[in-house]
Every structure is written in structure tokens, then in C-alpha cells.
Amino acid sequence: MTDALVIFTPSGKRGRFPLGTPVLTAARHLGVDLDSVCGGRGICSKCQITPGYGEFPKHGVHVGADALSEWNAVEDRYNRIRGLADGRRLGCQAKVMGDVVIDVPPESQVHRQVIRKSATQRDMVMDPATRTVLVQVAEPDMEEPSGDWERLTAALAEQWQVPAATIALPVLSRLQPVLRKGEWQATVVLHKGHHDSAHRVLDIFPGYHEGGLYGLAIDLGSTTIAAHLCDLRDGAVLASSGLMNPQIRFGEDLMSRVSYAMMNPGGDREMTKAVREAINNLAQSIAQEAGIDAAAIYECVFVCNPVMHHLLLGIDPVELGQAPFALATSGSMDITARDLELSAINAQAQVYLLPCIAGHVGADCAAVALSEEPQKSKDMVLIVDVGTNAEILLGNEARVLACSSPTGPAFEGAQISSGQRAAPGAIERVEIDPVTKEPRFRVIGSDLWSDDPGFAAATATTGITGICGSGIIEAVAEMRMAGIVDARGLIGSAEQVGTERMLPHGRTHSYLLHDAREAGGPKIMVTQGDIRAIQLAKSALYAGARLLMDEIGVDKVDKVILAGAFGAHISPKHAMVLGMIPDVPLDHVLSAGNAAGTGARIALCNVGARTEIERVVGQIHKVETAIEPRFQEHFVNANAIPHAVDPFPELGQIVTLPDVNFNDGGGGEGGRRRRRG
């Protein structure tokens, strides 16, 4: 017998190889996922494997002690300098000398699965577009003259099966000194396109270079810009950071920014400049936070709504402000950091923008689909990404629909009398005693409730400054459950409700949640105007979901996923009391955290995911709320809390809403009246 049987685990791939075949070579022949940056030169140590010895009845083999070649000098040197764990061998050095079972540990797999500890973070499979490879380049030969670049591409083709590559002039201009310094060995940072086989040399270093290789996943929202700095070698998130979108000074919400561009010549360019500067600052600060060189950031993935998408690209978003809401481009974009003037990161960094779904449904929604995969769900799943606009996806493996609904910024605490952004001092959770009508609450920055001992001390530094998005939703829902607000959204008077916390306010009433004036703070109230703002927002959200349910032909869904940074903080019960989302068993309401940001990270770490989401987006059917007459009808019906028409049986099992009615037929002091339908 001259050939030995080699079995790889966990893949189970097996084959026979001549004695003396390096394990790495055998792995490559079988298509086993075994990493190597140096291409088998015993330098990078990425190809570590663990041979198994003894009996393997499952595989039907016995592995003798001499199944692999003896340790060689390369392994000795590596072990001396950097240490090789017990039982490990270098796959490029160990040669097959008999039947053997070879385990490829996770860290030696290129396409390793990254398991996240945090619940909201998704496991993902690594297959980044950018990687490093070590090449041995032929020296120049006067007899057969050729360029250094041509010999480098020949080496990439031969040693790494890279069929074609390009290089930008600034990198080409460094090629000759680098090759000579590395004595014709160089580490190449290589980026592969996902649409074709073209590769791009982004950087080159002399010899074997163990430098960093990082990417940014950026969720560019109307209000905040959030970035994750990821290690492109193992998917680790080294730092996450965010800042306010400076475009806010041109308009709080999307449409006010579109208006700004329409009313002010050059206004779009001002906003483009502002957001690009902010991204540069964010990239710089996140690199600093992680202690890495920003020049080692070679990739950027963006997800954003269509208006942010256009403003980032330098395209006037004016067409997105009027029917037919035409995007300048809807496809994904493969561009460069230079195109976006992102000078803070590597000058050759590549940028990928996920595709947009429609004029109102952006790359952020595509990223949610990439993260939550409704197209693979057996359940009929409703995904709502709640922000200034709500992106809504509904569907299952048979069909997925999408729409966008103009909720406005009320859910984010804007347009609310005591509203504020989620920051220390903001009320984020509320409970109201249904009997005494007394509230208790928690503020961001402390885990204590307001009636816990020590609360005053715990909040002394931040103060109690206002109420944030999740706080206002809980407050309104609690008010409804405590009989302070009726189904139509009217707030009762002190007399009607039976507490002095009800303050008259012209012909309407407010509920005093907290009076911080003694501590130099504000009076934090929920006014009738606040209730109306929340009603408008939640009606838009529910109407959008309902429209998709009509379109797909269902009157209930199996599962609701709340996405968006804000979605993570919404209490499912309160959301359902408000009628923000259709009635489902409470434990079928899940939070996906920042699903758009997760989608961006997936696209950053796995180039195949880009192809996948482009395919999925092409199959998602878009429903335009603005031209759909039923949307208006659904909107009106959804104004009631929770709903004027649709029953909420699941909600009814856990909550009984008081049947109050504060409509006094025209204002003034009204008695506690009840009206039945």
C-alpha cells in the first residue's frame, strides 16, 4: 500500500494520498477548510491541526503513532518562538505517513463560525472579502523582461489561484521597494469582488506581515451613526461606537432634510460634507478606542435609509421627497473610501453599500432581512425596525413583503413635551398603580426604581431630565392600563381619574409623572399632545404592518421581531397595549437588537452574504404605503388604543383594559362618564 487514508474532522471529508503528502496539501485536494496565509511555508501557523491517534471505529481506521512525519525544524522553530499547543502540528509541515484522522480546530478554519456571547449578537460564518496572503515573487530576469507587478500577479495566480488582479497607482508605486526589502517575499492585502473573480491588491508589505486587518460596519441613521470595528480575520468586534448624525442641524427627520436640499441650493452638498466628516471622525475615534491604526481598516460596509444613502453618496435626495420616490440607484454599490472622501481609513479601503429595496425602504431594511432572514422562516414573521421611519418586513419562506411607514420621531422622544433622547437622566421605564394612579419609574443610568431606597442618591448626578422613546411608550400604555387614558386616547381630568396628578391644560389634561423642580429639574408630564403624537406614530406603524398582512392574505402573524436600536428597549406588553404591533402571544415578540447593524457586520465578514442579500432584495415585493388607499383606512382604525376594529385576544388574556371614556362632548369639566358602543 503506497497511499494512506486521510480523514478530516469535523467535515468528515476523506481521501487517499501518497505517503509524504503534507496535510495542508491533502486538505486542499479535498476542499477541507484549512487556513493558510503563507501558502505552506511554515511561517504563518494558521494551518494548525490536531492528529488523532489510536482506534477510530466510526471511521474504521487505526492511527499509528507514526501516522504523521516527525516534527521538523520548522515546527521546532515555531514552537520555540511562539509556542504550539499540545498535540498540535503545522499542517503544511506534517506529512502523511499512514492512515490518519486529522481534526481541524475552529481557529484554523477560514470559514469559521464566530459564536457570540451576547444574546443579541448573531453567530456568523467568516468569509471576508479582504484577506492577507504571503507570496513568493520571481526575481526580474533581463533575458525575459517583465514588470514586478506582472510577476506578482503570476505568483498570486500560481500560489493562490487568483485569476486576475488590479492595483491602484499609489500601491503600485510602493511595489518595487517592498519586494526588494522582503527579498521577493511579500504579504499582500487582497480584496475579492463578489460579482466577479477580479481581485484588488489593497496593500503590500515586505516579507511575512502579521499586521491588522479591520473593517467597519456602519449603520448610518438619520439620528445616529453607529459603527462596529471588526477584525476581518476572526470577526471579533473590537469596539462599537456612535455619534449623532450632524445633519440633524439641517432637519430632524428625513423629509425635513430633503426639504432643506430642495430649498437651499447646494444644501445637499452641505449635508454630504457633514456626514462624511462625521464618519471620518467616528472612524478615527473608534480606531483609537480599540488601539489600532486606522490605516489598517481596509473595508467599510454601510447600511442606511435611502435619504442617508443618497446624501452619503453625494446625490441630491430631492426625488425621494416626492412621488414616485425614484432612487438614483437601487443596487448595491462597490466603491472606494476615496469616492466618499473617507480619508481617516486606508486610502485603498473598499466600501460596500447594501442594496436599497425601494424609495422608502433602504439598505438598512435589506440589512435587517440579511440579519433576520424572513425568507427562510417557516413562521409568518413580522419584522419592524422602529426608528424615525419604520421599516416593516412581513413574510416567510414563500414570500416576503416590505414597506416603510412614516412614524415620525415620536417613538424616539422627539415631538414629546418632556421628550428627550435616550441619555442618562431620561425616564426609560414606567409603571402606574391602577388603583392609586401613582407612578414609579427608572431612569437611564440607574437600575433602581424611583420608589427604591437610594434612588435619589443614584440619580443625583444625572438628574431626572425628561422621558425617552421607550419611556413614553410605557407611560402611555401604563396610563391606558390604569384608566388614565381612554381607548380614543383622551386623558381624563383629576375628577374623572381621581388623582391630583391630573393637571388641567386648557381644554385638555396632563398626567404629572415627576416633578423635579425641587432638584432644579423640569416638571415631567405626559400631555394630551404627547398622546396624540404617539397615536399618530403607532397608527402609522400598525397600518403599515396591516397593509402587508392584507397583501399577503393573513389576519394574524406567528411572530413579531422588533429591530432597531430602540426596538431592543421596547417592552412587548406595552407595545401591544398601545396597538403598535398586531396581537400575538407575548412570548412570540422578540427583540433583534440593532438588526441593521448586525446585517452590516454579516456583510462585512462574509462576502457571500452580499450576493445573498442582493438576491433576496430582488425577490422582496415592495408595497408603497403612500399610494395605497387602504393604508389611510388602516391608519384611522389604528388610532384607538389598542385598536378600533381589530380584536387583541392574546393581549386580552394578560391585560384587561379599563373601559373608560373621557369624551365629555366638548371640553370643560366633565364627570366620569362611560359610553358603550
Place this chain on the structure above:
Amino acid sequence: MTDALVIFTPSGKRGRFPLGTPVLTAARHLGVDLDSVCGGRGICSKCQITPGYGEFPKHGVHVGADALSEWNAVEDRYNRIRGLADGRRLGCQAKVMGDVVIDVPPESQVHRQVIRKSATQRDMVMDPATRTVLVQVAEPDMEEPSGDWERLTAALAEQWQVPAATIALPVLSRLQPVLRKGEWQATVVLHKGHHDSAHRVLDIFPGYHEGGLYGLAIDLGSTTIAAHLCDLRDGAVLASSGLMNPQIRFGEDLMSRVSYAMMNPGGDREMTKAVREAINNLAQSIAQEAGIDAAAIYECVFVCNPVMHHLLLGIDPVELGQAPFALATSGSMDITARDLELSAINAQAQVYLLPCIAGHVGADCAAVALSEEPQKSKDMVLIVDVGTNAEILLGNEARVLACSSPTGPAFEGAQISSGQRAAPGAIERVEIDPVTKEPRFRVIGSDLWSDDPGFAAATATTGITGICGSGIIEAVAEMRMAGIVDARGLIGSAEQVGTERMLPHGRTHSYLLHDAREAGGPKIMVTQGDIRAIQLAKSALYAGARLLMDEIGVDKVDKVILAGAFGAHISPKHAMVLGMIPDVPLDHVLSAGNAAGTGARIALCNVGARTEIERVVGQIHKVETAIEPRFQEHFVNANAIPHAVDPFPELGQIVTLPDVNFNDGGGGEGGRRRRRG
């Protein structure tokens, strides 16, 4: 019979088509070369054809008066507004109604052959990479949302069979307003790559846009930068202009510039900046000269030697100054004007650099090969491009060799005591009477000889300032023919030669060509040092040619082509008396003018020529003179005038060189001695 026979001339293509088929459609089906920018909408009038009526015995058809449909409203309108020549029809409007013979006039052919009037200008077939097309783009539809760009690419695919296209952000940002202004019709400036099917949208205009479409063919030499501004629609050269390469201030010849880069950190970047600025200035001035908008220049083709190539690209040329003379890249380059900071022309303009052949044999030599096509020659042809370096090609359809030979700048009038660049006032032609030894000459700026009446008046404004490259070659050759210089290159004394024009000069002698001191000018002499400089230059040139002849195994060539701007002015007889080129019948020495510049124009006007020259360059065998021991031997033998060893029988038939010998055995006043053997 429902189908009619349609025969196109001059192609002879024929086919049967249903009655009512537009002529343009029939042409497309048959692959007949009939232009159209508007795609058959009756707007651009590029598809004009001339139907023939009556008997066509050669084709075996009779064409009736009703073979085409009647003039329609579109043709009427076109004729009214812009006029249609007698007998012409619009191919997109005229429909086939019976057997017909259709002539496609040259101006309606896309790939029309451009016939040049000037002898040195080459006929060329137009197939430019950049063209304009009119597209009708679908309007946005809220029910089926898609980006404007995606609908534009769909229109390009459907209406122009463009499989895939890309667009840069600055053009994309103009897309939406342009499409709306043109009511969903737009003229697109489209650039196709020659390596793949990818197209790039360089510009877009509302509606049908009859704007200019221009390209620059630039011959970037060490001494001068010459540009031709070409109309990419018909190949016309609208203007030709040149300026001095400002890098001259860093060093006269290539090696002194390489030295400058080696000795001065950042020196290469200084030179890159200087040459890019000069090209911007040249582009601006040539556009102004032609009266066109420089923003309508969408393409640039460069030919240059390897050092200029690297400095243009921003690559330090240091490796080109030392063995093994490795190029950073030898392949052709497809880059953008932005990459080269060429801001004077359209921001999206595409740049093509021809491939280099070797470290000493550049894209300029490749351009000469493209223009002169040695690879298609049945004769064994020697092509020398004489400049500061001589590029030499030798071969025929079986095999082509190339080398570069360091002639130095003597042939350009540099390193010559009275030398100057070719400019008004420079002596460019010389004759010396073999009996009286009296010279006569012509200067640039006048057609008169110096002994013609009126010569003094004609040269009064320019003066007689020096002697240019072609002048020194003629002067030295005439001196040899008149017996003033011997075969070894020694100048005789007044006594030896028998004229007072011989002036002593230490231990050597000079020949006084002209004394302009009365007119305030210089004494113009040919010194022994000048003869030595010319001998070195011509020995290098001849040795290079001889080396290639050895390599290919011939001891004579059939034809010599002198290329280079300077080549156009060299007299073949004088070149052969000097022994610059191998002995051939005089009428087999041809001048190709600026063949490198012509090659650049060919590559600019015909994208297929780019693929062709890349293929040819890959087949040219490069010979490195620097490492070839025989080069030194050939160089030494070529020092004699015309040659120490090689016979010049063809030259001998027309010229008898005096058998003088001025070697007086060690300087001083020597008698007229002869030495044989």
C-alpha cells in the same frame, strides 16, 4: 414573395427581409457597418444611406422605384432643418418594400477608414473606445421600484446591447436631473474596456446631445511632450501641439533624471508633479487652439519610454537605472485622468498607456510597432526611433526583436559645441563642395540655401544661431565625403585639407561652417569633440541594430525605417555615410515621421488596436544591450565612418569616400599621410 432581397455595398452583404423592415434593422441583422447614435429614432441622422435603382447585373437584381417606402415625416423634418443630400435616405426611416441595393457611404460607417492627406500620416480604421448613444429610459414606477441607474443600464442593454455598465459617483449624482430634463431620453458618453465587456458611463446629457467627443494622443518624450487632439467620431486631428518636458531642469537625459531621483529624496515626486502639470497645460492650450471645451476630452493615450512612463504614473524610476532594469509594471494600463491628476480634461476621462517591452524599451517603441507593423512585413525591416535613446526593432512576419541603445542626446544637437534644438535659425542641412571645401547650408525658417540670393534677408530676423540634430549629421557626413574627416573620425588640419576653414584647436582641428559674428551671432564650427560625440551616438545605434541582426541571423536588412520626430529630417544618404544604419539601397530607407505619435493616435481611435499591440508586444523578443558582450564589439567596430569591418556596397555605388587619413602619430602639425592595412 413576402421577403425582399437587400444587398449592401460596399460590403456585399445580403439577406432577405420581410417587407416593411427598416434598412437600419436589416443592416444590423447582417452585421453591416451602419452608424446610429439615436438607435433608430430619426434624430441623429448618422444612418444615412443611398439606395441604388435600376438594373444591377452584378448582383442579379432589378431595383424598382418603389423598392423603399416613401419619404416620411421624420425625413421631411430632417431635410427641412438640416438638409439631406440628393439621393440620401435615413436608414432608420426608409423601409424595404422590394429588392434593393443600398450603398453605405463612408461617413455612415462606424468603422470608417480615415484617409490622411499628409504622406506621413497613416490611414486608420475608426473604432474608438468612447462613443455617444441616445437611450430612452423607462420612467420610475412605484409598483415596481427600481433606481434610475438600473433603468438606464436596462435601456443600454436592450437598446445598445451593452451587457454591463458602471458609473462614477459624480456622474451618478447628475443622473436624476438629466433624465428628467430630457424627459427620459438621454445621450450617454460610453467607454468600453478592451479587455472585457464592461462599459463605463463617462457623461450624460439630457435628450439628444450633439456635443464634441475628443481624445488626446500624447507622445511623452524625455525632451518634448507632443499631443494630437483627435475627434473621436471621425479621427480628424483638430490640433497638434507640443511643449518642452519641464523635467529637463532635473536632468537632460533619462539617466540623469533617474540619478536625480536616486540622489534627492522625493525627487521622483517633483518630476511627476512637473510632468503632470505640463500635460495639463498642454491639454488646456491644445483645446483652446482647436476652439473646443477641454471637458469634452474623454480619453487620453500615452506613449513614452519606461522612465517617463514611471514618472508619469508616480513610480520612482530608480530600478530602471540599474541592472536588471526591472519595470514596476510592463503591461498596458487602463487608468483615469483623476489617477494622473489631469484636471484640465473631463473628470471622468479614461487613460490608456501602451505596454512597455522591457526596462529600456518602452511604450513608445510599442507604439512604433503598432504604427509600422514589422510583425506583418514580408521584408526584413529595421526600424530605428532616434531620440535621446534609440529604440530599435528588427524583424518580419516570422519574428520581431527589439532593443534600446544609449545614443545619448548628440543626435538632437545636445553635447555638440554649436548644437541647438531644432528651432528657427538652426542649421538643418549642409553641403560641402568636395573640391573647394566650401559649405552651403539651410537654416530652419527659410527654404533658401546660404548661397541663394536673398538668403541674408530671409534669415535676418532669426539669425544663424547654431546647428540642430539633422544639421550635425549632414555636416559630419559631408565632411567625410569632402575628405575633411577621415574614416577614424579625425579632422584634418588646414594644411592637410587645404582650406583656411580648418581652425586649430589645441592638438585638434575644427571646421568653420559659418561665422555669424558680423551679424552678432556665433562662430559655428564642427569640432573634433563634436565628431567624437556623433561617433559614439552612431556607434551605439549601429551596434544595437547589428546585435539584433546577429540574433535574428541576417547580415543585411531589406528596408530601414527612420522613426521619431527627428527621423523625419535625417537624410538617408548622410545617415548611411555616417554608418548610422546598415547598408541598404537608398530608396529602401524610409521615414515614418513621428511613428510613436502615430501609434498613439491609432490606439486612441481604435480600441482593437490596443488588444493587438498588447498581443504583439508579448511576442516581441527583447534583447538587452547592456548584458550582451557582442554589443561592445559591435560598438567598437562601428566607431569608424562608416564602419571598420562591415562593407557598405550599396553606399559605395552612389558615394566614393575619399581615402584620407589624418592620424599624424601623436598630434601636432602632421603631413597628409595615408595608412593602409
